Amino acid sequence: MLPSGVSMLWESCDPEPALRERFGFDGLDAAAEWVTAALAGTWDVTVRECPRLAISDQNVIAWAASDRGDLVVKWSRDTARFARLDTSTSMLRTLDRRGVPVAAPLATRDGRERVVLAGPLGDLSVTVLPELHGDWLDVGDLAAVHSAGAWLAKLHAAFPAAPGGSTSPLRPRLETWLETSDRGLVPTASARLSALLTRVPPLEDAPQFVHNDFRAANLLTRDSEVVGVLDFDEVAVDHRVGDLAKACVYLGTRFTDWRPTPPTVRTALREGYESVRPLSPGEAHWLEVLVLWQALMAVPGPEDPGGWAAAV
Template sequence: MLPLGVSMLWEPVEAGAALRERFGFGGLAEVSAWLAEVLRGTWAITAEDADRLVISDQNAVVWVASDRGPLVVKWSRAPERFARLDVSAELLGVLAGRGVPVAAPVPSVDGRARVVLDGPHGPLSVTVLPELAGDWLDVTDLAAVRSAGACLARLHEALRDQTGTRLAQDPAVEGLRSRVERWSATGDRGLAPDASRRLGDALAGLTEPHEAPQLVHNDFRAANLLVLHSEVVAVLDFDEMVVDHPVVDLAHSAVYLATRFTGWGPTPLPARKAFRAGYESVRPLGPVEARWYEVLVLWQSIAAVPVGEDPTGWAGAV
Protein backbone atom coordinates (compact mmCIF):
# COMPACT_ATOMS: atom_id res chain seq x y z
CA MET A 1 0.00 0.00 0.00
CA LEU A 2 1.25 3.48 -0.81
CA PRO A 3 1.77 5.84 2.15
CA LEU A 4 -0.97 8.01 3.61
CA GLY A 5 -0.96 11.62 2.52
CA VAL A 6 0.58 13.00 -0.69
CA SER A 7 3.55 11.21 -2.24
CA MET A 8 5.47 10.84 -5.49
CA LEU A 9 5.37 7.51 -7.30
CA TRP A 10 8.94 7.67 -8.58
CA GLU A 11 10.19 11.23 -9.04
CA PRO A 12 12.67 12.61 -6.44
CA VAL A 13 10.74 15.86 -5.87
CA GLU A 14 8.71 17.25 -2.98
CA ALA A 15 5.14 15.93 -3.31
CA GLY A 16 3.30 18.94 -1.87
CA ALA A 17 5.06 21.30 -4.26
CA ALA A 18 4.29 19.02 -7.21
CA LEU A 19 0.62 18.91 -6.21
CA ARG A 20 0.44 22.72 -6.16
CA GLU A 21 2.50 23.37 -9.29
CA ARG A 22 1.03 20.67 -11.53
CA PHE A 23 -2.59 20.53 -10.39
CA GLY A 24 -3.26 23.66 -8.34
CA PHE A 25 -4.27 21.99 -5.07
CA GLY A 26 -2.85 23.28 -1.79
CA GLY A 27 -3.04 19.90 -0.09
CA LEU A 28 -5.06 16.74 0.41
CA ALA A 29 -7.88 18.65 2.13
CA GLU A 30 -8.40 20.77 -1.00
CA VAL A 31 -8.34 17.64 -3.15
CA SER A 32 -10.97 16.03 -0.89
CA ALA A 33 -13.25 19.05 -1.14
CA TRP A 34 -12.93 19.18 -4.94
CA LEU A 35 -13.51 15.45 -5.25
CA ALA A 36 -16.58 15.55 -3.02
CA GLU A 37 -18.14 18.13 -5.32
CA VAL A 38 -17.29 16.49 -8.65
CA LEU A 39 -18.15 12.97 -7.51
CA ARG A 40 -21.53 14.14 -6.23
CA GLY A 41 -22.33 16.16 -9.34
CA THR A 42 -20.88 13.95 -12.09
CA TRP A 43 -21.11 10.42 -10.65
CA ALA A 44 -23.87 10.80 -7.99
CA ILE A 45 -21.39 9.45 -5.44
CA THR A 46 -21.09 10.68 -1.87
CA ALA A 47 -17.40 10.69 -0.94
CA GLU A 48 -15.54 11.00 2.33
CA ASP A 49 -12.12 12.57 2.76
CA ALA A 50 -9.33 11.11 0.63
CA ASP A 51 -6.55 9.51 2.67
CA ARG A 52 -3.77 9.16 0.06
CA LEU A 53 -2.74 10.65 -3.26
CA VAL A 54 0.20 9.72 -5.44
CA ILE A 55 1.61 11.76 -8.33
CA SER A 56 3.27 10.34 -11.43
CA ASP A 57 4.37 12.94 -13.97
CA GLN A 58 1.18 14.64 -15.26
CA ASN A 59 -1.12 12.15 -13.54
CA ALA A 60 -2.50 11.62 -10.04
CA VAL A 61 -4.25 8.75 -8.28
CA VAL A 62 -6.43 9.33 -5.21
CA TRP A 63 -7.91 6.80 -2.78
CA VAL A 64 -11.26 7.78 -1.27
CA ALA A 65 -14.03 6.13 0.74
CA SER A 66 -17.59 6.56 -0.53
CA ASP A 67 -21.17 5.31 -0.39
CA ARG A 68 -20.17 2.94 -3.26
CA GLY A 69 -17.30 1.48 -1.27
CA PRO A 70 -13.59 2.30 -1.54
CA LEU A 71 -12.73 4.02 -4.81
CA VAL A 72 -9.66 5.02 -6.78
CA VAL A 73 -9.90 8.28 -8.73
CA LYS A 74 -7.36 8.83 -11.51
CA TRP A 75 -6.79 12.01 -13.44
CA SER A 76 -4.45 13.39 -16.11
CA ARG A 77 -3.65 16.99 -16.96
CA ALA A 78 -2.09 16.15 -20.37
CA PRO A 79 -4.77 17.17 -22.93
CA GLU A 80 -2.90 15.58 -25.84
CA ARG A 81 -3.60 12.21 -24.18
CA PHE A 82 -7.28 12.70 -23.33
CA ALA A 83 -8.66 10.93 -26.42
CA ARG A 84 -6.46 7.87 -25.88
CA LEU A 85 -7.37 7.77 -22.21
CA ASP A 86 -11.07 7.77 -23.16
CA VAL A 87 -10.53 4.70 -25.33
CA SER A 88 -8.50 2.81 -22.74
CA ALA A 89 -11.14 3.50 -20.08
CA GLU A 90 -13.90 2.19 -22.35
CA LEU A 91 -11.83 -0.92 -23.09
CA LEU A 92 -11.66 -1.75 -19.39
CA GLY A 93 -15.40 -2.33 -19.40
CA VAL A 94 -15.08 -4.66 -22.39
CA LEU A 95 -12.24 -6.61 -20.77
CA ALA A 96 -14.08 -6.95 -17.47
CA GLY A 97 -17.03 -8.41 -19.38
CA ARG A 98 -14.67 -11.05 -20.83
CA GLY A 99 -13.37 -12.16 -17.47
CA VAL A 100 -10.06 -10.30 -17.49
CA PRO A 101 -9.28 -9.17 -13.90
CA VAL A 102 -9.50 -5.40 -14.27
CA ALA A 103 -11.26 -2.59 -12.43
CA ALA A 104 -14.05 -1.47 -14.75
CA PRO A 105 -14.71 2.29 -14.49
CA VAL A 106 -17.72 3.44 -12.51
CA PRO A 107 -19.90 5.16 -15.14
CA SER A 108 -20.79 8.81 -14.69
CA VAL A 109 -24.47 9.77 -14.45
CA ASP A 110 -24.53 10.12 -18.25
CA GLY A 111 -22.74 6.80 -18.80
CA ARG A 112 -19.20 7.93 -19.56
CA ALA A 113 -16.13 5.98 -18.40
CA ARG A 114 -13.96 9.09 -18.31
CA VAL A 115 -14.95 12.76 -17.98
CA VAL A 116 -13.03 16.00 -18.57
CA LEU A 117 -13.59 18.39 -15.65
CA ASP A 118 -12.29 21.82 -14.70
CA GLY A 119 -9.44 21.64 -12.20
CA PRO A 120 -7.74 24.55 -10.42
CA HIS A 121 -5.03 24.71 -13.12
CA GLY A 122 -7.04 23.63 -16.15
CA PRO A 123 -8.91 20.62 -17.51
CA LEU A 124 -8.44 17.18 -15.97
CA SER A 125 -9.46 13.88 -17.56
CA VAL A 126 -10.96 11.91 -14.66
CA THR A 127 -12.02 8.29 -14.22
CA VAL A 128 -13.42 6.56 -11.13
CA LEU A 129 -12.58 2.91 -10.40
CA PRO A 130 -13.45 0.49 -7.63
CA GLU A 131 -10.49 -0.23 -5.38
CA LEU A 132 -9.39 -3.87 -5.72
CA ALA A 133 -7.73 -5.74 -2.86
CA GLY A 134 -4.36 -7.41 -3.33
CA ASP A 135 -0.61 -7.08 -2.98
CA TRP A 136 1.82 -6.13 -5.74
CA LEU A 137 3.37 -9.08 -7.51
CA ASP A 138 6.42 -10.55 -5.79
CA VAL A 139 8.63 -12.23 -8.40
CA THR A 140 10.02 -14.64 -5.81
CA ASP A 141 6.53 -16.21 -5.68
CA LEU A 142 6.88 -18.33 -8.81
CA ALA A 143 3.28 -19.56 -8.65
CA ALA A 144 2.12 -15.95 -8.78
CA VAL A 145 4.56 -15.23 -11.61
CA ARG A 146 3.17 -18.17 -13.58
CA SER A 147 -0.34 -16.82 -12.93
CA ALA A 148 0.83 -13.46 -14.27
CA GLY A 149 2.07 -15.06 -17.48
CA ALA A 150 -1.22 -16.87 -18.01
CA CYS A 151 -3.08 -13.63 -17.29
CA LEU A 152 -1.08 -11.76 -19.94
CA ALA A 153 -1.89 -14.46 -22.49
CA ARG A 154 -5.60 -14.23 -21.70
CA LEU A 155 -5.38 -10.45 -21.96
CA HIS A 156 -3.78 -10.74 -25.41
CA GLU A 157 -6.56 -13.09 -26.50
CA ALA A 158 -9.21 -10.65 -25.25
CA LEU A 159 -7.54 -7.70 -27.01
CA ARG A 160 -6.92 -9.50 -30.29
CA ASP A 161 -10.28 -8.64 -31.87
CA GLN A 162 -10.42 -5.04 -30.64
CA THR A 163 -9.45 -3.76 -34.08
CA GLY A 164 -12.28 -1.25 -34.27
CA THR A 165 -11.06 0.94 -31.43
CA ARG A 166 -9.33 4.23 -32.13
CA LEU A 167 -6.14 2.98 -30.47
CA ALA A 168 -6.00 0.05 -32.90
CA GLN A 169 -5.93 2.50 -35.80
CA ASP A 170 -2.51 3.89 -34.88
CA PRO A 171 0.10 4.17 -37.67
CA ALA A 172 1.50 0.94 -39.08
CA VAL A 173 3.86 -0.93 -36.74
CA GLU A 174 7.51 -0.97 -37.82
CA GLY A 175 8.92 -4.41 -38.57
CA LEU A 176 10.78 -6.08 -35.70
CA ARG A 177 13.98 -6.66 -37.67
CA SER A 178 14.05 -3.01 -38.73
CA ARG A 179 13.51 -1.86 -35.14
CA VAL A 180 16.27 -3.99 -33.68
CA GLU A 181 18.74 -3.22 -36.47
CA ARG A 182 18.04 0.51 -36.25
CA TRP A 183 18.61 0.43 -32.48
CA SER A 184 21.81 -1.57 -32.92
CA ALA A 185 23.10 1.03 -35.39
CA THR A 186 22.05 4.19 -33.58
CA GLY A 187 20.94 3.42 -30.03
CA ASP A 188 23.32 0.80 -28.66
CA ARG A 189 25.64 2.55 -26.20
CA GLY A 190 28.13 -0.33 -26.16
CA LEU A 191 27.59 -1.12 -22.48
CA ALA A 192 27.30 -4.89 -23.02
CA PRO A 193 29.36 -5.61 -26.16
CA ASP A 194 29.30 -9.42 -25.88
CA ALA A 195 25.51 -9.36 -25.58
CA SER A 196 25.26 -6.96 -28.52
CA ARG A 197 27.26 -9.38 -30.65
CA ARG A 198 24.95 -12.21 -29.62
CA LEU A 199 21.98 -10.04 -30.58
CA GLY A 200 23.37 -9.52 -34.08
CA ASP A 201 24.02 -13.24 -34.50
CA ALA A 202 20.50 -14.12 -33.30
CA LEU A 203 18.92 -11.90 -35.96
CA ALA A 204 20.50 -13.87 -38.80
CA GLY A 205 17.85 -15.53 -40.93
CA LEU A 206 15.01 -14.55 -38.62
CA THR A 207 11.73 -13.73 -40.41
CA GLU A 208 8.98 -11.45 -39.16
CA PRO A 209 6.37 -12.98 -36.79
CA HIS A 210 3.31 -14.47 -38.47
CA GLU A 211 1.01 -13.04 -35.79
CA ALA A 212 -0.47 -9.65 -36.67
CA PRO A 213 0.08 -6.61 -34.45
CA GLN A 214 -2.79 -5.89 -32.05
CA LEU A 215 -3.55 -3.89 -28.95
CA VAL A 216 -1.21 -4.81 -26.06
CA HIS A 217 -0.84 -3.57 -22.49
CA ASN A 218 2.75 -2.26 -22.83
CA ASP A 219 3.36 -1.90 -19.06
CA PHE A 220 2.58 -5.34 -17.63
CA ARG A 221 4.84 -5.63 -14.57
CA ALA A 222 4.84 -5.96 -10.78
CA ALA A 223 3.77 -2.36 -10.14
CA ASN A 224 0.61 -2.95 -12.21
CA LEU A 225 -0.35 -6.42 -10.95
CA LEU A 226 -2.25 -7.23 -7.75
CA VAL A 227 -2.06 -10.75 -6.36
CA LEU A 228 -3.96 -12.75 -3.72
CA HIS A 229 -2.97 -16.29 -2.76
CA SER A 230 -0.53 -16.49 -5.70
CA GLU A 231 -3.21 -15.59 -8.25
CA VAL A 232 -3.42 -12.35 -10.22
CA VAL A 233 -6.63 -10.57 -9.18
CA ALA A 234 -6.12 -7.25 -10.95
CA VAL A 235 -4.22 -5.80 -13.91
CA LEU A 236 -3.82 -2.04 -13.51
CA ASP A 237 -2.91 0.96 -15.65
CA PHE A 238 -3.90 0.49 -19.28
CA ASP A 239 -2.94 4.09 -20.08
CA GLU A 240 0.18 3.08 -22.07
CA MET A 241 -1.56 0.67 -24.48
CA VAL A 242 -0.14 0.48 -28.00
CA VAL A 243 -0.49 -1.63 -31.13
CA ASP A 244 2.35 -4.16 -31.42
CA HIS A 245 3.08 -7.86 -31.74
CA PRO A 246 2.05 -9.87 -28.64
CA VAL A 247 5.55 -11.33 -28.42
CA VAL A 248 6.96 -7.80 -28.01
CA ASP A 249 4.67 -7.22 -25.03
CA LEU A 250 5.58 -10.62 -23.60
CA ALA A 251 9.32 -9.98 -23.90
CA HIS A 252 9.04 -6.45 -22.50
CA SER A 253 7.07 -7.80 -19.54
CA ALA A 254 9.57 -10.61 -18.95
CA VAL A 255 12.45 -8.12 -18.76
CA TYR A 256 10.69 -5.55 -16.55
CA LEU A 257 8.34 -7.80 -14.56
CA ALA A 258 10.19 -7.24 -11.26
CA THR A 259 10.13 -3.43 -11.44
CA ARG A 260 8.10 -1.33 -9.04
CA PHE A 261 8.19 2.46 -8.80
CA THR A 262 11.74 3.29 -7.65
CA GLY A 263 12.77 -0.39 -7.52
CA TRP A 264 14.19 -0.95 -10.98
CA GLY A 265 16.08 -4.21 -11.33
CA PRO A 266 16.05 -7.11 -13.83
CA THR A 267 13.69 -10.05 -13.52
CA PRO A 268 15.49 -13.09 -12.04
CA LEU A 269 15.89 -15.98 -14.46
CA PRO A 270 13.61 -18.40 -12.51
CA ALA A 271 10.84 -15.80 -12.64
CA ARG A 272 11.37 -15.21 -16.37
CA LYS A 273 11.04 -18.94 -17.00
CA ALA A 274 7.90 -19.24 -14.84
CA PHE A 275 6.37 -16.20 -16.54
CA ARG A 276 6.90 -17.63 -20.02
CA ALA A 277 5.61 -21.05 -18.93
CA GLY A 278 2.45 -19.45 -17.58
CA TYR A 279 1.96 -17.53 -20.81
CA GLU A 280 2.45 -20.59 -23.00
CA SER A 281 0.02 -22.63 -20.87
CA VAL A 282 -2.67 -20.42 -22.44
CA ARG A 283 -1.11 -19.18 -25.69
CA PRO A 284 1.83 -21.29 -26.91
CA LEU A 285 4.41 -19.47 -29.03
CA GLY A 286 4.98 -20.66 -32.58
CA PRO A 287 8.55 -21.44 -33.71
CA VAL A 288 9.16 -17.97 -35.18
CA GLU A 289 7.60 -16.20 -32.19
CA ALA A 290 9.72 -18.31 -29.83
CA ARG A 291 12.92 -17.22 -31.61
CA TRP A 292 11.77 -13.60 -31.55
CA TYR A 293 11.03 -13.85 -27.85
CA GLU A 294 14.66 -14.72 -27.10
CA VAL A 295 15.91 -11.93 -29.38
CA LEU A 296 13.57 -9.34 -27.90
CA VAL A 297 14.40 -10.27 -24.30
CA LEU A 298 18.10 -9.92 -25.09
CA TRP A 299 17.56 -6.61 -26.92
CA GLN A 300 15.49 -5.02 -24.19
CA SER A 301 17.82 -6.29 -21.49
CA ILE A 302 20.80 -4.68 -23.25
CA ALA A 303 18.86 -1.44 -23.64
CA ALA A 304 18.11 -1.44 -19.88
CA VAL A 305 21.78 -1.46 -18.84
CA PRO A 306 22.42 1.96 -17.26
CA VAL A 307 25.34 4.25 -17.93
CA GLY A 308 27.63 4.42 -14.90
CA GLU A 309 26.67 2.60 -11.71
CA ASP A 310 24.57 -0.52 -12.07
CA PRO A 311 23.48 -1.36 -8.50
CA THR A 312 20.71 -3.77 -9.51
CA GLY A 313 22.80 -5.81 -11.95
CA TRP A 314 21.37 -5.20 -15.40
CA ALA A 315 24.72 -5.81 -17.09
CA GLY A 316 25.09 -9.14 -15.31
CA ALA A 317 21.58 -10.14 -16.39
CA VAL A 318 22.56 -10.08 -20.09
Protein backbone atom coordinates (compact mmCIF):
# COMPACT_ATOMS: atom_id res chain seq x y z
CA MET A 1 0.00 0.00 0.00
CA LEU A 2 1.19 3.51 -0.73
CA PRO A 3 1.93 5.78 2.26
CA SER A 4 -0.63 8.05 3.85
CA GLY A 5 -0.59 11.65 2.72
CA VAL A 6 0.48 12.92 -0.69
CA SER A 7 3.09 11.01 -2.70
CA MET A 8 4.47 10.70 -6.22
CA LEU A 9 3.98 7.38 -7.99
CA TRP A 10 7.23 7.46 -9.95
CA GLU A 11 8.59 11.01 -10.18
CA SER A 12 11.29 12.20 -7.78
CA CYS A 13 9.87 15.69 -7.15
CA ASP A 14 8.22 17.00 -3.97
CA PRO A 15 4.54 15.96 -4.01
CA GLU A 16 3.04 18.92 -2.14
CA PRO A 17 4.19 21.59 -4.66
CA ALA A 18 3.24 19.24 -7.51
CA LEU A 19 -0.29 18.92 -6.13
CA ARG A 20 -0.60 22.68 -5.81
CA GLU A 21 1.02 23.66 -9.13
CA ARG A 22 -0.58 20.98 -11.31
CA PHE A 23 -4.04 20.72 -9.73
CA GLY A 24 -4.51 23.75 -7.50
CA PHE A 25 -5.00 21.87 -4.22
CA ASP A 26 -3.11 23.29 -1.25
CA GLY A 27 -2.46 19.97 0.46
CA LEU A 28 -4.30 16.71 1.12
CA ASP A 29 -7.05 18.34 3.19
CA ALA A 30 -8.01 20.64 0.32
CA ALA A 31 -8.03 17.75 -2.16
CA ALA A 32 -10.07 15.62 0.27
CA GLU A 33 -12.62 18.43 0.64
CA TRP A 34 -13.00 18.58 -3.15
CA VAL A 35 -13.32 14.78 -3.40
CA THR A 36 -15.97 14.75 -0.66
CA ALA A 37 -18.05 17.42 -2.38
CA ALA A 38 -17.65 15.83 -5.84
CA LEU A 39 -18.71 12.37 -4.70
CA ALA A 40 -21.64 13.68 -2.67
CA GLY A 41 -22.97 15.86 -5.47
CA THR A 42 -22.30 13.66 -8.50
CA TRP A 43 -22.24 10.08 -7.19
CA ASP A 44 -24.45 10.37 -4.08
CA VAL A 45 -21.58 8.92 -2.03
CA THR A 46 -20.64 10.03 1.47
CA VAL A 47 -16.88 10.14 2.00
CA ARG A 48 -15.70 9.52 5.56
CA GLU A 49 -11.98 10.08 4.99
CA CYS A 50 -9.44 10.44 2.22
CA PRO A 51 -6.14 9.32 3.75
CA ARG A 52 -3.84 9.10 0.73
CA LEU A 53 -3.33 10.54 -2.69
CA ALA A 54 -0.73 9.79 -5.37
CA ILE A 55 0.28 11.93 -8.35
CA SER A 56 1.35 10.48 -11.69
CA ASP A 57 2.22 13.19 -14.19
CA GLN A 58 -1.11 14.90 -15.00
CA ASN A 59 -3.18 12.37 -13.09
CA VAL A 60 -4.18 11.77 -9.48
CA ILE A 61 -5.31 8.65 -7.64
CA ALA A 62 -7.05 9.25 -4.30
CA TRP A 63 -8.22 6.61 -1.84
CA ALA A 64 -11.44 7.21 0.08
CA ALA A 65 -13.42 5.38 2.76
CA SER A 66 -17.14 5.88 2.18
CA ASP A 67 -20.65 4.62 2.81
CA ARG A 68 -20.17 2.57 -0.40
CA GLY A 69 -16.99 0.90 0.84
CA ASP A 70 -13.34 1.62 0.04
CA LEU A 71 -13.07 3.62 -3.18
CA VAL A 72 -10.42 4.85 -5.58
CA VAL A 73 -11.04 8.23 -7.18
CA LYS A 74 -9.05 8.93 -10.34
CA TRP A 75 -8.84 12.22 -12.18
CA SER A 76 -6.83 13.71 -15.02
CA ARG A 77 -6.25 17.26 -16.15
CA ASP A 78 -4.94 16.15 -19.59
CA THR A 79 -7.85 17.40 -21.71
CA ALA A 80 -6.35 15.88 -24.88
CA ARG A 81 -6.91 12.42 -23.37
CA PHE A 82 -10.43 12.91 -22.04
CA ALA A 83 -12.12 11.06 -24.93
CA ARG A 84 -9.67 8.17 -24.66
CA LEU A 85 -10.27 7.97 -20.91
CA ASP A 86 -14.03 7.82 -21.53
CA THR A 87 -13.45 4.80 -23.79
CA SER A 88 -11.16 2.93 -21.40
CA THR A 89 -13.45 3.57 -18.41
CA SER A 90 -16.60 2.37 -20.16
CA MET A 91 -14.65 -0.72 -21.24
CA LEU A 92 -14.28 -1.75 -17.59
CA ARG A 93 -17.99 -2.48 -17.33
CA THR A 94 -17.80 -4.89 -20.27
CA LEU A 95 -14.73 -6.63 -18.90
CA ASP A 96 -16.37 -6.98 -15.48
CA ARG A 97 -19.43 -8.62 -17.04
CA ARG A 98 -17.12 -11.01 -18.87
CA GLY A 99 -15.44 -12.19 -15.69
CA VAL A 100 -12.19 -10.22 -15.70
CA PRO A 101 -11.20 -9.11 -12.17
CA VAL A 102 -11.37 -5.36 -12.78
CA ALA A 103 -12.77 -2.47 -10.77
CA ALA A 104 -16.03 -1.63 -12.53
CA PRO A 105 -16.77 2.10 -12.18
CA LEU A 106 -19.53 3.41 -9.94
CA ALA A 107 -22.26 5.11 -11.93
CA THR A 108 -23.08 8.74 -11.22
CA ARG A 109 -26.59 9.86 -10.27
CA ASP A 110 -27.41 10.09 -13.99
CA GLY A 111 -25.75 6.81 -14.97
CA ARG A 112 -22.37 7.99 -16.30
CA GLU A 113 -19.10 6.24 -15.53
CA ARG A 114 -16.73 9.19 -16.02
CA VAL A 115 -17.55 12.89 -15.88
CA VAL A 116 -15.77 16.20 -16.35
CA LEU A 117 -15.87 18.36 -13.22
CA ALA A 118 -14.43 21.77 -12.48
CA GLY A 119 -11.20 21.70 -10.51
CA PRO A 120 -9.33 24.65 -9.00
CA LEU A 121 -7.22 25.07 -12.15
CA GLY A 122 -9.59 23.79 -14.82
CA ASP A 123 -11.56 20.79 -15.99
CA LEU A 124 -10.82 17.35 -14.55
CA SER A 125 -11.98 14.02 -15.99
CA VAL A 126 -13.08 11.95 -12.98
CA THR A 127 -14.11 8.36 -12.34
CA VAL A 128 -14.81 6.45 -9.10
CA LEU A 129 -13.90 2.78 -8.70
CA PRO A 130 -14.23 0.25 -5.89
CA GLU A 131 -10.85 -0.49 -4.34
CA LEU A 132 -9.59 -3.99 -5.13
CA HIS A 133 -7.58 -5.60 -2.36
CA GLY A 134 -4.50 -7.75 -2.86
CA ASP A 135 -0.72 -7.60 -3.06
CA TRP A 136 1.16 -6.24 -6.04
CA LEU A 137 2.53 -9.04 -8.19
CA ASP A 138 5.84 -10.43 -6.93
CA VAL A 139 7.70 -11.77 -9.97
CA GLY A 140 9.64 -14.06 -7.63
CA ASP A 141 6.40 -16.05 -7.27
CA LEU A 142 6.37 -17.95 -10.57
CA ALA A 143 2.94 -19.43 -9.85
CA ALA A 144 1.55 -15.89 -9.63
CA VAL A 145 3.40 -14.97 -12.84
CA HIS A 146 1.81 -18.00 -14.55
CA SER A 147 -1.59 -16.77 -13.33
CA ALA A 148 -0.80 -13.32 -14.74
CA GLY A 149 -0.04 -14.82 -18.14
CA ALA A 150 -3.29 -16.76 -18.11
CA TRP A 151 -5.25 -13.65 -17.22
CA LEU A 152 -3.59 -11.66 -19.99
CA ALA A 153 -4.86 -14.23 -22.50
CA LYS A 154 -8.34 -14.16 -20.92
CA LEU A 155 -8.28 -10.37 -21.00
CA HIS A 156 -7.43 -10.40 -24.72
CA ALA A 157 -10.44 -12.65 -25.31
CA ALA A 158 -12.72 -10.45 -23.21
CA PHE A 159 -11.95 -7.07 -24.76
CA PRO A 160 -14.81 -5.59 -26.82
CA ALA A 161 -14.34 -5.25 -30.56
CA ALA A 162 -12.04 -2.44 -31.62
CA PRO A 163 -13.32 0.37 -33.85
CA GLY A 164 -12.56 0.39 -37.58
CA GLY A 165 -9.03 1.07 -38.75
CA SER A 166 -5.83 -0.65 -37.80
CA THR A 167 -2.41 -0.01 -36.39
CA SER A 168 0.57 0.30 -38.74
CA PRO A 169 2.00 -3.06 -39.95
CA LEU A 170 4.62 -4.46 -37.61
CA ARG A 171 7.53 -5.02 -39.97
CA PRO A 172 7.59 -1.45 -41.39
CA ARG A 173 7.04 -0.08 -37.88
CA LEU A 174 10.15 -1.82 -36.54
CA GLU A 175 12.22 -1.07 -39.65
CA THR A 176 11.37 2.62 -39.30
CA TRP A 177 12.31 2.52 -35.62
CA LEU A 178 15.70 0.98 -36.43
CA GLU A 179 16.33 3.63 -39.09
CA THR A 180 15.13 6.72 -37.23
CA SER A 181 14.79 6.10 -33.49
CA ASP A 182 17.33 3.49 -32.42
CA ARG A 183 19.87 5.26 -30.22
CA GLY A 184 22.52 2.61 -30.81
CA LEU A 185 22.95 1.88 -27.11
CA VAL A 186 23.25 -1.88 -27.68
CA PRO A 187 24.46 -2.20 -31.30
CA THR A 188 24.80 -5.98 -31.26
CA ALA A 189 21.16 -6.30 -30.20
CA SER A 190 20.08 -3.80 -32.86
CA ALA A 191 21.89 -5.87 -35.48
CA ARG A 192 20.17 -9.00 -34.19
CA LEU A 193 16.79 -7.31 -34.44
CA SER A 194 17.51 -6.23 -38.00
CA ALA A 195 18.49 -9.79 -38.95
CA LEU A 196 15.39 -11.28 -37.33
CA LEU A 197 13.16 -8.90 -39.28
CA THR A 198 14.49 -10.22 -42.59
CA ARG A 199 13.18 -13.73 -41.94
CA VAL A 200 10.18 -13.38 -39.65
CA PRO A 201 6.95 -14.58 -41.34
CA PRO A 202 3.89 -12.39 -41.89
CA LEU A 203 1.73 -12.02 -38.81
CA GLU A 204 -1.79 -13.21 -39.56
CA ASP A 205 -3.50 -11.70 -36.54
CA ALA A 206 -5.90 -8.77 -36.58
CA PRO A 207 -5.13 -5.88 -34.21
CA GLN A 208 -7.53 -5.49 -31.30
CA PHE A 209 -7.76 -3.71 -27.96
CA VAL A 210 -4.83 -4.59 -25.67
CA HIS A 211 -3.97 -3.52 -22.13
CA ASN A 212 -0.60 -1.98 -23.08
CA ASP A 213 0.66 -1.62 -19.48
CA PHE A 214 0.40 -5.14 -18.06
CA ARG A 215 2.99 -5.24 -15.26
CA ALA A 216 3.47 -5.77 -11.54
CA ALA A 217 2.25 -2.31 -10.53
CA ASN A 218 -1.09 -3.01 -12.23
CA LEU A 219 -1.64 -6.56 -11.01
CA LEU A 220 -2.98 -7.60 -7.60
CA THR A 221 -2.55 -11.15 -6.31
CA ARG A 222 -3.62 -13.32 -3.42
CA ASP A 223 -2.32 -16.85 -2.76
CA SER A 224 -0.37 -16.82 -6.06
CA GLU A 225 -3.49 -15.96 -8.10
CA VAL A 226 -4.28 -12.69 -9.85
CA VAL A 227 -7.31 -11.06 -8.20
CA GLY A 228 -7.15 -7.64 -9.83
CA VAL A 229 -6.08 -6.09 -13.13
CA LEU A 230 -5.70 -2.32 -12.80
CA ASP A 231 -5.11 0.81 -14.87
CA PHE A 232 -6.64 0.62 -18.32
CA ASP A 233 -5.73 4.22 -19.13
CA GLU A 234 -3.11 3.12 -21.71
CA VAL A 235 -5.38 0.74 -23.63
CA ALA A 236 -4.46 0.69 -27.32
CA VAL A 237 -5.27 -1.14 -30.54
CA ASP A 238 -2.44 -3.49 -31.44
CA HIS A 239 -1.53 -7.15 -31.86
CA ARG A 240 -2.00 -9.50 -28.91
CA VAL A 241 1.54 -10.87 -29.21
CA GLY A 242 2.84 -7.30 -28.98
CA ASP A 243 1.03 -6.86 -25.67
CA LEU A 244 2.51 -10.14 -24.42
CA ALA A 245 5.99 -9.05 -25.54
CA LYS A 246 5.71 -5.72 -23.73
CA ALA A 247 4.52 -7.53 -20.59
CA CYS A 248 7.49 -9.91 -20.84
CA VAL A 249 9.89 -6.95 -20.72
CA TYR A 250 8.16 -4.74 -18.16
CA LEU A 251 6.35 -7.23 -15.92
CA GLY A 252 8.69 -6.73 -12.96
CA THR A 253 8.44 -2.94 -12.87
CA ARG A 254 6.73 -1.07 -10.03
CA PHE A 255 6.68 2.71 -9.72
CA THR A 256 10.30 3.71 -8.94
CA ASP A 257 11.51 0.07 -8.86
CA TRP A 258 12.39 -0.18 -12.54
CA ARG A 259 14.38 -3.31 -13.42
CA PRO A 260 14.37 -5.86 -16.25
CA THR A 261 12.23 -8.96 -16.00
CA PRO A 262 14.39 -12.11 -15.57
CA PRO A 263 14.23 -14.78 -18.32
CA THR A 264 12.65 -17.36 -15.99
CA VAL A 265 9.83 -14.93 -15.29
CA ARG A 266 9.29 -14.25 -19.00
CA THR A 267 9.06 -18.00 -19.57
CA ALA A 268 6.49 -18.43 -16.78
CA LEU A 269 4.41 -15.55 -18.16
CA ARG A 270 4.40 -17.04 -21.64
CA GLU A 271 3.54 -20.50 -20.32
CA GLY A 272 0.62 -19.03 -18.40
CA TYR A 273 -0.57 -17.18 -21.50
CA GLU A 274 -0.34 -20.27 -23.69
CA SER A 275 -2.18 -22.38 -21.12
CA VAL A 276 -5.23 -20.36 -22.22
CA ARG A 277 -4.35 -19.26 -25.75
CA PRO A 278 -1.47 -21.03 -27.54
CA LEU A 279 0.50 -18.80 -29.89
CA SER A 280 0.44 -19.58 -33.59
CA PRO A 281 3.82 -20.41 -35.21
CA GLY A 282 3.90 -16.91 -36.70
CA GLU A 283 3.17 -15.31 -33.33
CA ALA A 284 5.90 -17.37 -31.69
CA HIS A 285 8.44 -15.98 -34.19
CA TRP A 286 7.16 -12.47 -33.69
CA LEU A 287 7.29 -12.78 -29.90
CA GLU A 288 11.08 -13.17 -30.07
CA VAL A 289 11.33 -10.12 -32.32
CA LEU A 290 9.01 -7.94 -30.28
CA VAL A 291 10.56 -8.84 -26.92
CA LEU A 292 13.95 -7.81 -28.32
CA TRP A 293 12.49 -4.55 -29.65
CA GLN A 294 10.77 -3.69 -26.39
CA ALA A 295 13.96 -4.53 -24.48
CA LEU A 296 15.99 -2.20 -26.68
CA MET A 297 13.49 0.63 -26.17
CA ALA A 298 13.63 0.06 -22.41
CA VAL A 299 17.36 0.86 -22.15
CA PRO A 300 17.31 4.33 -20.55
CA GLY A 301 20.66 5.58 -21.84
CA PRO A 302 24.37 5.36 -21.07
CA GLU A 303 23.52 5.69 -17.39
CA ASP A 304 21.76 2.39 -16.77
CA PRO A 305 21.74 1.47 -13.05
CA GLY A 306 18.95 -1.07 -13.55
CA GLY A 307 21.00 -3.14 -16.00
CA TRP A 308 18.58 -2.94 -18.93
CA ALA A 309 21.32 -3.05 -21.58
CA ALA A 310 22.88 -6.14 -20.06
CA ALA A 311 19.48 -7.85 -20.08
CA VAL A 312 18.86 -7.36 -23.82
